[in-house]
Amino acid sequence: xxxxxxxxxxxxxxxxxxxxxxxxxxxxxxxxxxxxxxxxxxxxxxxxxxxxxxxxxxxxxxxxxxxxxxxxxxxxxxxxxxxxxxxxxxxxxxxxxxxxxxxxxxxxxxxxxxxxxxxxxxxxxxxxxxxxxxxxxxxxxxxxxxxxxxxxxxxxxxxxxxxxxxxxxxxxxxxxxxxxxxxxxxxxxxxxxxxxxxxxxxxxxxxxxxxxxx
Numbered sequence: 038x039x040x041x042x043x044x045x046x047x048x049x050x051x052x053x054x055x056x057x058x059x060x061x062x063x064x065x066x067x068x069x070x071x072x073x074x075x076x077x078x079x080x081x082x083x084x085x086x087x088x089x090x091x092x093x094x095x096x097x098x099x100x101x102x103x104x105x106x107x108x109x110x111x112x113x114x115x116x117x118x119x120x121x122x123x124x125x126x127x128x129x130x131x132x133x134x135x136x137x138x139x140x141x142x143x144x145x146x147x148x149x150x151x152x153x154x155x156x157x158x159x160x161x162x163x164x165x166x167x168x169x170x171x172x173x174x175x176x177x178x179x180x181x182x183x184x185x186x187x188x189x190x191x192x193x194x195x196x197x198x199x200x201x202x203x204x205x206x207x208x209x210x211x212x213x214x215x216x217x218x219x220x221x222x223x224x225x226x227x228x229x230x231x232x233x234x235x236x237x238x239x240x241x242x243x244x245x246x247x248x249x250x251x
Contacts, residue, residue: 038058038059038060038061039058039059039061040056040057040058040059041056041057041058041059042054042055042056042057043055043056043057043068043070044070045070045072046072047072048113049074049075049113050072050073050074050075051072051073051074051075051115053070053071053072053073054070055068055069055070074113075113075114075115076113076114076115076116076138076139077111077112077113077139078111078112078113078114078119078136078138078139078140078144079109079110079111079140079143079144080094080109080110080111080112080121080143080144080145080146081104081107081108081109081110081143081144081145081146082094082104082108082109082110082123082125082146082148083108083145083146083147083148084128084147084148084149084150088104088106088107088108088109089104089108089125089128089148090104090105090106090107090108091103091104091125091126092104092108092110092123092124092125092128092148093123093124093125094110094112094121094122094123095121095122095123095124096119096120096121096122097120101121104125109143112138114138115138116138116139117137117138118135118136118137118138119136119138120132120133120134120135120136121133121136121146123146123148125148127150127151128148128149128150128151128207129148129149129150129151129152129182129207129208129209130182130183130207131146131147131148131149132182133146149209149210150210151206151207151208152208152209152210153204153205153206153208154173154204154205154208154215154240155202155203155204155205155239155240156202156203156239156240156241156242157197157200157201157202157203157239157240157241157242158171158197158201158203158217158242158243158244159201159241159242159243159244160243160244161243161244164201165197165199165200165201165202166197166201166244167197167198167199167200167201168196168197169196169197169201169203169217169218169219169244170194170195170196170217170218170219171194171195171196171197171203171205171215171216171217171218171242172184172194172195172215172216172217172218173205173208173213173214173215174213174214174215174216175213175214176213176214178214180193181207181208181209181213182207183206183207194218211233212233215240215242217242217244
């Protein structure tokens, strides 16, 4: 006789195993495996209490759900902790860490409406500064949401075009820092400036030698 361990699972059920013994000379055997359902995480994506439909939900870089018309989504996961990212057009992306699975109540994920900052970067002579990286930062000097570090110490950024123009999306409401950086081969510049995302007029940033901001 030969013995084997057979495992089975699917997206909604945890792994279950059973030991199967195959008698000598047998051409087939049967076995029953009972799958146990995974715990359910129920959540709702809102903005100011109103549901946000069509929000994409991530675990790491993997899309795991999309919110329904009422903002809800369900996930089946092994009991424990997970982290979720939520992204929806017109809103600032949100990250929720240490999410317990399962939960007694529906998890509410609050999104903030997106603000956009547009403008131009010029040199000290007023000429458009092309290829300058524009990075929005929080009060502690960390790149915001969509612009967080991703590899080799670099941040995601918007690069000015031939006319020095840039457009920053997914910004929160209120004041924040902006940092200018040289092109792809340069090092980040420590000098920064405040902007107000509630202001309607375009920004004009002056990149002096060393990319200091006036």
